[in-house]
Amino acid sequence: MSVSKVLGLGSAVVLITGCQSWQFRNIEKLPPTASIPAESEPGKVDVWYFDGITGETVDTLTSSDAYPDSPSDASELNQLQRLEDRTNSYGTLIRGFIEAPATGEYTFYVSGDDETQFWLSESQNPDGADQIATTGRATRIEDYDRYSSQTSPARYLEAGNQYYFEVLHKEGRYDDHFSIAWEGPGISRRVVSGAHLHSWAQRTPSAGQELTPKEAYEMGYRIGFFDAEQGLAFTPTYPVLDEDNDGLYDNWEVIHGLNPADPEDSNSDQDDDLLSALDEFWSATDPANADTDGDGIPDGYEFAYGLDPREPSDASTDLDGDGYSVLEEYLAGTDPNDPSDSPVQGPQYTAGFVGQYFNGTGFDEFLYAQKDQSIRFNWGSGSPSSEVPNSRFSIRWQGWFVPPHEDGTRSYQLTTRTDDGVRLFVNGELVIDQWKKQSATEYSAEFSVAANERAAITMEYYELLYDATATLTISDVQSGEQLDAASVIESLDLGTSPALSSLDDGITDIYKLHYGLPLVQSSANQVLNNEGITVLETYQSDLHPYTLETVSEPDAPTTSPTPTEPSASTVTLSWSAPGTRVDGSSIALSEISHYEINYGQSPDSLDQEARAEPDDTSYTLEGLAAGTWYFTIRVVDTDGLTSQPSETVEFLVQ
Template sequence: MRGVDSLPPTAALPESSEAGWAELRYFDGVSGNSLAQLTSLSRYPDNPDQVLELTRLSVSPNRADNYGSLVRGFIEAPASGLYKFYVSGDDETQFLLSPSQNASDARVIASVTGWTSARDYSKYSSQVSAVQELTAGKRYYFELRHKEGGGGDHFSVAWEGPGFGRSVIDSQYLYSPRQESQLYPDTADARRGFSAGYRVGFFDGEHNLPFNDAYPPLDEDQDGLYDNWEVQAGLNPADPEDANADPDNDLLTTADEYQLWIDPTSADTDGDSIPDGAEFAYGLDPADPLDAERDADGDGYSNLREYNEGTDPSNPDDKPVEPEAPVDVPYTQGLVGQYFSGRNFETFDFARLDESPTNSWGGGSPGGNLPNDRFSVRWYSTLVPAFDSGQRNYEFRISRDDGARLYVGGDLIIDAWTGMNSTTYRGQKVLLSGESYPVTVEYNEGYGGASITLQVVDLSSGQTLTPSDIFRVTPLDSSISADTDGDSIPDTWEMKYGSDPWEDDSNQVLNNEGLSVLEAFNSGVSPRAPDQPAAWEGAIVSSDDSTTSEPSAPEPEPEPTPSPIVTLSWTAPGTRIDGSSIALSEIASYRINYGQSETNPENVVTVPSEQTSFEFKDLGSGVWYFYLRTVDQNGLLSPPSNTVQYRIQ
């Protein structure tokens, strides 16, 4: 007599998909509230107790106790555009969606970790998916997994999209699954899919833990959380209730954070000053520290600024209100950076306006004629506190590779010219409303990677301030300039030609001709190269608003700056994504995608396996984006690396 777990399915799937319904499978006699108690059955998903046709993604309550449900099929979008999905259920429920018709690509996009009332989509933040972009007429594979313990039982899936509000997904958008649409075609694929989905091998290796290849992964309390992950997070692998806890108060349960693979003990896993719960709600990535400075809705404001100002970074119509610019003040947002060859400002190369000192050049050059290594930068700007009255304590934080210093109002706030690159250096200063403070940021690069990050935090509010909110500087091409240090030389001229606008260095000699900075200015030549013209025509604005005219010959057209060589370098991988090792001999090549679209850098170059760097020449101006994938000897591609960017002036 055959065992029940070895019997074929009670109803065969059709060979082609049929319109108007999805398949509903019931598995009876399964105790507990957790989906892990359903998916760990050897008869799941192929041997259900009952198979029905479901004409809309909702079922009525009170079918039974102690059972599980599996709904499978395809969804077809009525129009191209952005959609959100909502799931409710009693008890644990998950909704999975694939970006294609392939079942193996389906991922959980919305879930109920405990239970909800019927069609209540607001109890858990995880019930609402991130925004999904769907194409009209294209079918997308989906699954709904549901587990009922005792008491009430139900589930439903709703969506909203172009031209319609939230509603339960009806029959006109449903198609039945095909025979080949199985989540895991065989046992080996199931093991790989489960291990990849929860990354248990990678997690154990990362934390030097012994890897247990038991399947399903160890879960003593059956709360859906991997035991080793719970221990590392300070949770109790024998307590099923801690899956619904929120120890870091970021509005995500530990079960939510496990699905997202982020830190349940930190409200801001990636340290970008946007809490994990807010990033998830707005469709951002809680594990990506770079998305705070991106502009998700294309309205011209960073995601971090929109979060700080209480606007929606996913809605281009909801954006911060810009303060009115001061009348007749030639200021713009940002800082002027002076770029030098040598680690101690030896040879001045060029000056430019930068939005922020935060940069990551990797192993490349910032531009101009600077080398990839051994260069330095000095940024100047004026800090205007972002509050209306009284005083507040601002904390400044710098991370850098290799050295940095920060001066605010003439005070040395941070001295990190030497020391560990892995350390974040901090300093504080009390600022007064209505005042402005000269700021100097100094940076030096030795060898290898080059990066600097500056954060300014208002300790009174806890907000991280965006550079555009607090830094302003006179544009280099302005015909009106202040003379902050009172040396009769306009700030813009000093910044443009590598001199110091905040300190009186008018008598300093920066050339071999013995010409002082002031003499060079009065003579209309560069203080570093007296044989080159450096004329300035305009007015110096003093503190009492009186002006003195400083006419001179018009500035000649600058020589064109040669396009820099951008070098991308990397380290050969030692493991595959499943945690197994990969030898260098197994690597066939590397494939680099690059271009000026962050989401789709369309250009491709293939690099032989023996190389771990590549030079890009003749790239045009603007921001360029790069990511890399490894190709093994069987032609298999690794997932893309993190995208890096480089700005060419």
């Protein structure tokens, strides 16, 4: 049976259809931002995509009604290259500023599929841009020599100056990619990286430009602070003292050994940190010290990656979430914005448990492992997947509880509800032992943990016959609040292979997770096969502990099977990204932080929450108990502003 409802959501529409999904057509009404930034940002460029435009030449893009003010999608790049296929029949526009590391002549090279053009101005003024290189037609990836038009004439660029550029790219069918490379003083031919890029803005500060009120205020603040720091008498005159009109305060130039009568020295780089004197002035860094804050990272490197060159603590920041700090990435020469480019792979944790699925009620035959965000399952008379039988199967879930409290010791309650048997361990200690045939029954246990300490949580479950249910809830004993498991449970990313062993028994945790073994219960001397070979021996021989099959990559992730048709306890939500705010101004995808989904079994108590990433347009909730559920969704921007929640929508889970 299919049910369809259409409900109002402000200017949006919510559609519920079918038995297991409901959909937000739009999420609008995000509050306007507190202020509209007018500054160019270093280290990146904005990219606009225009979908649904046929043809292979750039003129089909530029003649489109959507160009340039109505893109279909927007994103960012930290280099002038995109190699992965996106789709067919679309165009690309990139606008921004390029800054040369040294003064001299530069040659630019273009490759792409299909036609790709590179335009460059002699200044920051877009009106002065002209096309200096083009593929004309498709080329192979990073093939810059197929046509003579792919190579630009030499262009003279001055260090520290920003030059406006555009990349125009058109994709027709099949493969799509583009790359812009350059070579010049001290640079062999390479793709233009984020260290030399600045995002597009309507206006950026530069020498000789009249300051906006905001910039004038900032200039006055910097001059007053500088004069006080140097013991100089502050002169509250306007315009500020700048004899050569190079954008540098005369007293600042004198103190730092520059000439207030020489406009060219604003582009100098005394300490070779890739920041010009003008950059150093506005960054409040020392133009004679390549590492102003002494954190081991050059000022220019920090500036390029959006860090504060005056704040030493940000050297420990992990920009790409790969487990390595910016300082470690800088010293290793890896990209701090690329999680796949890490110095050495360390343990990486992601939200939720790792579930190990077995045939048999006593973990008899290991089938596969997968990441489960939470333990909230009601399979009815069915099973978790096509590889798991409907009866007589078992599962072990393992994860680490990360306490949300910030100091002291706090107690938490774990409550299981299973049909049939259950065992629950905390740090290897058995706290619930109900390994028996039973209808859905709840059991609880409490444990205490200090702030900043983790606790190993293991839940073992078996299903005998008929209905199959397994849930685990976690509550704060003091407040009574039920916690979202995905926010307090983490486990190793199955796609990594760190040499980490919680028991220090010679077997890595990732091997145990992939091949059905417990993390904090000794298994090294166990025999799980018919040949009498221990788990430790199978690990050392790169063998599967159950089947003794050769493991070509010992720590390679196990692929979970394709699930069977979703049970009635699965609900999928989908939506499209918001286009405007309350005041009618547009909102870019890059301004969205995340989506917040609240749900529960009472419209007045949506006490459960899920979070979707900014580029998500759907989210699946699993393990919902039978009954009526209520849902709302709202969008949160990068400034923390939150839209009003949508109208509450109900759905019957059977």
